Every structure is written in C-alpha cells, then in structure tokens.
Amino acid sequence: xxxxxxxxxxxxxxxxxxxxxxxxxxxxxxxxxxxxxxxxxxxxxxxxxxxxxxxxxxxxxxxxxxxxxxxxxxxxxxxxxxxxxxxxxxxxxxxxxxxxxxxxxxxxxxxxxxxxxxxxxxxxxxxxxxxxxxxxxxxxxxxxxxxxxxxxxxxxxxxxxxxxxxxxxxxxxxxxxxxxxxxxxxxxxxxxxxxxxxxxxxxxxxxxxxxxxxxxxxxxxxxxxxxxxxxxxxxxxxxxxxxxxxxxxxxxxxxxxxxxxxxxxxxxxxxxxxxxxxxxxxxxxxxxxxxxxxxxxxxxxxxxxxxxxxxxxxxxxxxxxxxxxxxxxxxxxxxxxxxxxxxxxxxxxxxxxxxxxxxxxxxxxxxxxxxxxxxxxxxxxxxxxxxxxxxxxxxxxxxxxxxxxxxxxxxxxxxxxxxxxxxxx
Amino acid sequence: xxxxxxxxxxxxxxxxxxxxxxxxxxxxxxxxxxxxxxxxxxxxxxxxxxxxxxxxxxxxxxxxxxxxxxxxxxxxxxxxxxxxxxxxxxxxxxxxxxxxxxxxxxxxxxxxxxxxxxxxxxxxxxxxxxxxxxxxxxxxxxxxxxxxxxxxxxxxxxxxxxxxxxxxxxxxxxxxxxxxxxxxxxxxxxxxxxxxxxxxxxxxxxxxxxxxxxxxxxxxxxxxxxxxxxxxxxxxxxxxxxxxxxxxxxxxxxxxxxxxxxxxxxxxxxxxxxxxxxxxxxxxxxxxxxxxxxxxxxxxxxxxxxxxxxxxxxxxxxxxxxxxxx
Numbered sequence: 001x002x003x004x005x006x007x008x009x010x011x012x013x014x015x016x017x018x019x020x021x022x023x024x025x026x027x028x029x030x031x032x033x034x035x036x037x038x039x040x041x042x043x044x045x046x047x048x049x050x051x052x053x054x055x056x057x058x059x060x061x062x063x064x065x066x067x068x069x070x071x072x073x074x075x076x077x078x079x080x081x082x083x084x085x086x087x088x089x090x091x092x093x094x095x096x097x098x099x100x101x102x103x104x105x106x107x108x109x110x111x112x113x114x115x116x117x118x119x120x121x122x123x124x125x126x127x128x129x130x131x132x133x134x135x136x137x138x139x140x141x142x143x144x145x146x147x148x149x150x151x152x153x154x155x156x157x158x159x160x161x162x163x164x165x166x167x168x169x170x171x172x173x174x175x176x177x178x179x180x181x182x183x184x185x186x187x188x189x190x191x192x193x194x195x196x197x198x199x200x201x202x203x204x205x206x207x208x209x210x211x212x213x214x215x216x217x218x219x220x221x222x223x224x225x226x227x228x229x230x231x232x233x234x235x236x237x238x239x240x241x242x243x244x245x246x247x248x249x250x251x252x253x254x255x256x257x258x259x260x261x262x263x264x265x266x267x268x269x270x271x272x273x274x275x276x277x278x279x280x281x282x283x284x285x286x287x288x289x290x291x292x293x294x295x296x297x298x299x300x301x302x303x304x305x306x307x308x309x310x311x312x313x314x315x316x317x318x319x320x321x322x323x324x325x326x327x328x329x330x331x332x333x334x335x336x337x338x339x340x341x342x343x344x345x346x347x348x349x350x351x352x353x354x355x356x357x358x359x360x361x362x363x364x365x366x367x368x369x370x371x372x373x374x375x376x377x378x379x380x381x382x383x384x385x386x387x388x389x390x391x392x393x394x395x396x397x398x399x400x401x402x403x404x405x406x407x408x409x410x411x412x413x414x415x416x417x418x419x420x421x422x423x424x425x
Numbered sequence: 426x427x428x429x430x431x432x433x434x435x436x437x438x439x440x441x442x443x444x445x446x447x448x449x450x451x452x453x454x455x456x457x458x459x460x461x462x463x464x465x466x467x468x469x470x471x472x473x474x475x476x477x478x479x480x481x482x483x484x485x486x487x488x489x490x491x492x493x494x495x496x497x498x499x500x501x502x503x504x505x506x507x508x509x510x511x512x513x514x515x516x517x518x519x520x521x522x523x524x525x526x527x528x529x530x531x532x533x534x535x536x537x538x539x540x541x542x543x544x545x546x547x548x549x550x551x552x553x554x555x556x557x558x559x560x561x562x563x564x565x566x567x568x569x570x571x572x573x574x575x576x577x578x579x580x581x582x583x584x585x586x587x588x589x590x591x592x593x594x595x596x597x598x599x600x601x602x603x604x605x606x607x608x609x610x611x612x613x614x615x616x617x618x619x620x621x622x623x624x625x626x627x628x629x630x631x632x633x634x635x636x637x638x639x640x641x642x643x644x645x646x647x648x649x650x651x652x653x654x655x656x657x658x659x660x661x662x663x664x665x666x667x668x669x670x671x672x673x674x675x676x677x678x679x680x681x682x683x684x685x686x687x688x689x690x691x692x693x694x695x696x697x698x699x700x701x702x703x704x705x706x707x708x709x710x711x712x713x714x715x716x717x718x719x720x721x722x723x724x725x726x727x728x729x730x731x732x733x734x735x736x737x738x739x740x741x742x743x744x745x746x747x748x749x750x751x
Contacts, residue, residue: 196634200446202546202569202608205633272547316525316555318548320568 001043001418002026008048012369013348014356023053025375028418033371048379054351055367056088056376058358060256062307062329067108068097073309073396079118081330081395083414083422086378089120089366095153101126101137103145110146118421122148124178127166131155136166140173148362149176156184164221171227180232181214191320193266193283206281208236215239219246230361231255233306235280237290244299254361257291258306259335260326274315275401279324292344301357305332309397327397334407341408377415384410431553439738441553441562444571445613453616459734460581466503476742477506483536484510487543493565497540500732525555532557546570561739569603575700576609578731582724583655586696590617596649598625599659599708602632606700615639625649629670646681650690658683658699661708674707684710696720
C-alpha cells in the first residue's frame with residue numbers, strides 16, 4: 001500500500017518539522033517527507049488541507065483489559081478506540097489476570113495484538129512475582145519474550161530491601177523500571193485527595209505524602225542502584241519538585257502525568273461523582289498547575305491516557321466502593337489540544353508529550369516523521385470539535401469524567417504500519 | 426456543594442434529607458418548628474397521628490444500628506405509616522445482590538420512603554440518584570459524611586435550652602475525623618448562626634483543612650471549653666485505640682474526658698450533649714453524664730419528634746392538620 005498525504009501541516013517538533021509539506025508512505029514505512037522517491041505512485045491520496053499530520057501517538061499507560069477482564073473491555077474494542085484518537089503505540093501495565101510474570105502471558109498478549117493488528121502493544125513485565133512485592137519476577141526471560149520494561153503497576157512494594165534488589169536486578173538486565181509512587185500505609189485505603197473536599201464529603205483521604213514519601217524512597221534507591229527509572233502518573237506539585245531535584249542531580253529519571261490530572265481537581269469529586277474516582281487521586285488546583293508547569297519546564301516529558309475502561313457495575317455504588325479509573329483513550333489528543341487552546345501548553349509541547357518523548361522513554365523508534373521509520377501517522381482536523389457523550393464512546397468503558405465537555409480536534413485518519421486503521425465517518 | 430440541588434424539589438420543598446449542608450436557615454428552623462408540634466404526641470395516651478396513613482417506609486440498614494433504627498421506626502409508627510425493617514448487612518448484599526438490584530426490588534414493593542444507614546460516605550446520596558422519582562430518601566448516617574437527623578435533634582435540644590442560636594459558643598469534642606454527627610452538626614450550627622463552633626481533639630482525630638468548615642480548632646480541652654454554652658461530646662469507637670491514632674483510653678480520658686472539674690471552664694449554665702451510646706470513663710465521666718447539666722436522655726426523645734417532622738415534611742404533610750388522634 002502506497003499513500004500520499006498532501007497539503008497537510010506536517011508537525012514533528014523533535015525534528016523541527018512544521019510546515020505545509022507532503023508525506024509519502026510505502027510498504028509500511030515513511031519513504032519521503034516533502035519529496036517522494038523517484039517514480040512514486042500512490043494507491044491512495046489523502047488531502048490533508050487545513051489538517052495537522054503528526055506521528056501516531058504513543059500512550060505510556062492504557063489498560064486493554066485482556067487477559068482477565070474481558071467483561072470490561074477487549075483488545076478489539078480498546079485498540080479501535082485508541083485509533084480514533086490517533087494512538088498507534090500502547091504500553092500496558094502488567095496488572096492483567098494472570099499478571100504478566102510468565103512468558104505465556106506475554107505470548108498471549110502478542111498473539112492478541114497481531115490478531116487485532118491496529119496498534120503496537122508494548123507490555124511491561126511484572127517487577128515482582130504476582131506483583132506481590134516479595135519475590136523478583138523473571139525479568140530477563142520476560143524481556144526476551146518481548147516486554148519493554150518492568151513495573152509493579154499499582155501494587156506496593158512495602159519491603160524496601162525487595163525494592164532495592166528489584167532496582168539492582170532491573171539495572172543489570174538493562175531494563176527501565178516504570179514506577180508508580182504511592183506509600184500504601186499513608187494511602188490507608190483512601191479514595192480521594194486529602195483536603196477540604198474529602199473532609200466535607202467524609203471520604204477516606206490519600207495525603208500528598210503518600211506520593212512524595214514513596215517518591216523520595218524510590219529516588220534514593222535510584223541514586224544507589226543507578227537503575228533507569230520512569231515515574232508514572234505524578235499527581236502532586238511537590239512530586240514534580242522532587243523529580244526536578246533528582247534530574248538536576250543527574251539521576252536517570254523521567255516522569256509522566258495522566259491526562260485527567262491536567263484537567264480535573266478534587267473539586268470535581270464534590271458530588272460523589274464516581275467517574276472522578278481515580279488513582280492517583282485528583283488533587284488540588286495548585287497541584288494541577290504544578291503538573292502543567294512540570295511539562296512546560298521539561299520535568300514531565302510525557303502525558304498518558306491512564307485509560308481504565310470499566311463495566312457499568314464497577315462505577316454504580318457509593319463512591320468508596322466503586323473502582324478507580326477513567327475511560328480516556330479516545331480523548332487523549334482532544335484533551336491535549338484543549339490545553340493548547342486554553343494557552344496552558346504550547347502545541348509543540350503537547351504533541352511532543354504524546355509522540356517523540358514517550359517513544360524515547362520506551363526506547364522505541366516511533367513518534368517521529370523521519371524517512372525510513374514505520375508509517376504510524378495521525379491526521380487531525382484541529383478546528384473541528386465534539387461534545388462528549390457517554391453513549392458515543394467507542395471504548396467498551398463508558399466511564400468518562402468529561403461528559404458534556406466540548407473538545408477540539410477530530411482525528412480524520414490513523415495510519416498504522418502503512419495501513420489506514422481509522423477513518424472518520 | 427453537595428446535596429442542595431438533589432435535596433429540594435422544584436418548589437424548594439424538602440424531597441430527600443441527605444445532609445444539613447447547603448440547606449437554608451428557614452428550612453432548618455421549619456424542621457425544628459414542626460418537631461415542636463410533634464413533641465407532645467409521645468406524651469399522649471394514644472401516641473399516634475394519622476398523617477402518613479397508607480404510606481410505606483423502608484428502613485434500609487446496611488450497617489448495624491439499634492437506637493437510630495428504633496427511633497425512626499417509632500417516628501414512622503406514630504405517624505401511622507407502615508414500616509419495613511431490612512437489615513441488609515446480613516441479607517441481600519451478602520448473597521451477591523447489587524445495591525441497585527436491592528433498591529429496585531423494594532421499589533417494586535411500592536415503598537414511598539427509604540431510611541438509609543450505610544458504612545460508606547455518599548451512600549444515601551447515591552441511592553437518592555438511583556430511586557424512582559416518587560421515592561424519598563432520608564440519610565440515617567453514611568460513613569463519615571452526614572447524619573442530618575441526629576444533628577437536627579441536637580439543634581432542637583439546644584434551642585429548647587438556649588432559646589436561640591445567636592451568641593452561642595459550642596464545643597464539639599472527640600473523634601471529628603470519623604464523625605458524621607460532627608460534620609452535620611457543624612453545618613447546622615453554622616447555618617443557624619451560632620457565634621462560634623469549636624472542635625476539640627488531638628490532631629490525629631481532626632480531618633485536613635477542617636478550619637474550612639468554619640470552626641476553631643483546639644487541641645487543649647481546658648482552652649476549648651472556656652466560656653462555651655454547649656458541650657457536644659462524641660462517641661469514641663473502641664477500635665480507634667488500636668493503631669496510630671491514640672495511645673490509650675487512659676491517656677484520652679486524661680486529656681479529653683469530660684469531668685465536672687473540666688466543665689467548670691464552660692459557662693455555669695452550659696449543657697452537655699452526647700449522641701450515644703456513651704463510653705463512660707472514656708470520653709465522659711459518669712458524674713457528668715448523669716449530672717444536672719446533661720441533656721443526653723432528652724436528646725433521645727427529641728429524636729423521635731425530629732424524625733417525625735422530617736418524614737411529614739418530605740411527604741408534604743403539615744402537623745397543624747394532623748387531625749384527631751386515632
């Protein structure tokens with residue numbers, strides 16, 4: 001399949017590419033930017049006039065719910081939803097059922113991925129067996145089976161000796177640790193940010209220190225072990241300061257933030273809206289601004305969807321009894337463009353945080369528009385807008401906290417491996 | 426913030442009673458006035474009025490309770506309603522039935538009102554959003570969030586003794602962090618216009634940013650009680666003693682237990698309240714609990730009148746046309 005994308009605004013900030021140019025695709029690869037190879041004849045020509053043509057998005061955290069939770073969502077449903085937002089690469093945490101701690105599960109995921117054939121799926125291996133925080137998982141074996149990094153997902157590692165050894169071993173295997181910083185004792189079964197809202201609502205609260213204490217402990221062990229660490233889904237302004245200090249000190253650490261924490265705060269929980277029951281919790285407006293500043297200052301380099309599709313029953317209960325997480329995958333790009341339109345982020349920063357920077361964190365050759373790269377492309381009409389309606393979601397999880405929001409940006413085409421996998425109706 | 430829009434119908438009348446937060450002063454005073462007219466019913470030879478005859482009220486208790494359930498039951502019976510007691514903690518949900526299935530089953534039995542007690546904050550609010558439009562919900566305690574009828578019976582008791590709320594200094598003593606009673610009292614006192622509400626407890630039992638609720642925080646009991654008109658003691662759950670919140674019953678009583686000596690700091694005519702059940706020797710000395718300034722037993726009987734008032738108001742019935750006793 002040979003595709004010519006013409007008249008679009010090509011945008012690839014990391015390569016300083018921004019201008020009205022053509023893009024040439026053949027046999028799954030980008031074969032030319034601005035100028036095609038001699039004698040190029042396209043099978044399909046896409047007119048991208050007034051549209052932005054950018055690398056396919058790389059999402060650092062999305063749950064596709066297989067294996068184990070197919071009643072919530074499936075590879076097929078979620079990859080289709082991801083394509084509708086221009087996403088072509090997805091990194092999945094290992095907290096499936098069974099956990100990604102054996103090669104059989106990795107093979108199953110690869111099998112499903114190939115069958116769906118809509119996105120690249122990069123599984124993370126469990127850092128400890130069963131995510132129990134006790135015994136190291138077979139990291140190297142799992143790496144050879146195709147895992148891109150190691151993580152204990154949302155499960156705590158309470159034993160600091162185990163954490164130290166896990167970091168050391170991951171470092172020996174040349175694996176990046178994807179670490180979600182949360183102190184389980186300080187979390188104390190909390191369900192909302194500790195502040196005036198949780199006090200009014202009487203909700204068990206998660207203090208800011210649940211993040212900062214866990215982060216400080218992990219950063220000291222990163223310093224000791226030299227492991228390459230990526231800190232997932234920061235939620236507090238203080239957390240950003242800790243990452244900043246570590247980076248200034250020269251530690252090999254990167255960080256991301258979930259898209260919901262850039263738009264919502266604990267005030268959104270105020271009528272016990274279970275769609276705003278998230279983990280990490282939505283914190284204060286000051287924290288939200290601190291996270292935005294963290295992106296602007298280059299401390300946080302990636303924004304992920306933290307997509308967690310749920311069945312209706314998971315959210316139909318009193319707040320504390322509902323399952324945390326939001327269905328966000330198909331709004332990742334529109335929500336970022338919304339921040340750009342509100343002048344909270346620059347377009348180049350927003351795009352980099354969804355493409356080249358997360359690709360760099362994963363160590364994959366994606367997220368840029370360079371001749372010779374895999375042809376994973378997103379074409380978006382930035383002037384179109386949509387009002388979010390639950391029933392219109394493509395994801396099997398209808399648990400969006402953004403119901404009724406009008407968001408900019410309509411993806412018109414998503415190309416994965418040189419094939420059009422999504423086309424706006 | 427919470428509740429206001431869902432608690433009132435389009436004419437501004439009480440539809441659900443979920444929290445004291447956000448309700449107007451006139452509505453809270455109206456509950457107290459209605460309760461005054463019901464207060465005499467329990468002292469009559471025939472303790473019944475036919476206001477809610479033909480109505481069915483379901484007590485949905487997802488968490489064990491004896492006294493609150495009993496007073497709601499008595500209130501409903503004195504209004505001539507039929508009452509169902511469902512102890513759901515030990516029935517439906519333990520068989521795997523979801524909360525909304527339980528609710529829809531009860532709706533199908535043509536109940537008019539649910540009185541709900543649940544261990545999780547926001548449960549009554551959630552149920553109010555799920556039920557059919559003709560059903561009303563009264564919150565009989567949800568997690569740490571609210572216990573509005575308890576707060577209103579406390580307001581009723583205060584008004585009977587102090588006549589008005591202006592110029593009152595009120596101290597709430599004990600486990601504010603876990604207390605739905607304290608939260609509902611704080612909102613009600615603030616709306617009714619007291620001069621000052623104080624909370625007295627160690628920092629471990631005070632929730633974050635509590636000053637945003639409009640209270641003064643004291644860690645020292647003697648300072649906190651200085652010059653107050655009303656002392657509201659809270660029950661301290663035994664399980665708070667294990668773990669990191671408090672060292673021991675002994676030390677708690679030494680620091681925060683209400684004794685006659687401590688009470689001297691308050692105004693000479695200060696009243697002492699407690700939502701019950703009392704832990705004698707833990708949060709309050711028996712001499713105080715049984716003493717002349719204690720109004721604890723009055724609170725219990727006022728509870729029935731206040732719950733009758735709330736039930737009647739929600740059903741749109743006025744006590745002035747309550748008719749002859751049956």
